[in-house]
Amino acid sequence: MESFTESLNRLKEVHENEVRGLQNKLLELDSERCRDAQRVEELCTKNHQLREQQKALKENVRVLENRLRAGLCDRCMVTQELARKKQQEFENSLLQSLQHVFILTNELNRLQGENEKLKEEVKRLQGPRLKPQCREGASDPPSPLLLPSPGARKAIKEKTLEGQEEAQDDHPEKSTGHRTSPVAKISPSANLPETRAPDVSPQRISNQLHGTIAVVRPGSQACSPDQGPPNGTP
Incomplete structure (x- = not known):
């Protein structure tokens, strides 16, 4: 079990x-x-x-x-959209630029008109003043002599030397004909007319020098070589 x-x-x-x-x-x-x-x-x-x-x-x-x-693809559509936006921005900028140019042109025309008016006003105001100034200038003493050009100074020196030589050689003789002034022959800048030379004395040479220098004096007339100084002094 x-x-x-x-x-x-x-x-x-x-x-x-x-x-x-x-x-x-x-x-x-x-x-x-x-x-x-x-x-x-x-x-x-x-x-x-x-x-x-x-x-x-x-x-x-x-x-x-x-x-x-x-x-059209997505990229083309995006590119086209960007190009459209750029074109719109360019057109807006161009329009603004044209507006600025138009405004500036109007301003320039206005300023030019004002300038012309001011010029006319200045001329109108200066007109009455010019006559008294001219009258005062006529009564003023002559201005100081201006120095002649180098060519004129050279011609004056040659004229003086020639006059002294002729005065020493032919002092008692006097020329009766007419001839051209040596200064006019030598110096084209002097621009003197043909004058008589009755004698070549020192007094005559001084008178001619005085006439040559008087050519460049502003506001005065050139003295003729055959005329003496107003006061009878060289």
Whole structure:
């Protein structure tokens, strides 16, 4: 009996162990089935998403094909929009510049008109003053003599030397004909008319020098070589 009881107990233990092993396997299979079910659900979800994406891509491809058939793409449309904006900005800037130019032109014309009026006013105010100044200038003493040009000084020196030589050689003789003044022959800047030379005395030379220098005196007339000084002094 004891051996039978022990065998029975052993059998029960083996049975329980086998049952536990089968239960564990069943649990594992259940968990795997759950995981498989989750994977299937995930795959179904991904498949659905991929199908939706495929539909969207097909729609985009169709739209792009239609745009390509129309001749414009997104980049071309963006570029065209930017070009239109730039053109609009340029036109606005050009219009503003033209407005500024028009305003400045009107201002310039106005200022020129005012300038002309001021010039006329100045001329009108200076007109009555010029006559008294001319009268005062006529009564003023003559201005100081201006120095002749280098050519005139050279001509005067040559004239003086020639006059002294002729005065030493032919002092008592007097010429009766008419001849051109040596100063006019030598110096074109003197611009003296042809004059008589009755004698070549020192007094005569001094008179001629006085007449030559008087040519460059402002506001006075050139003295003729054959005329003496107003006061009878060289």
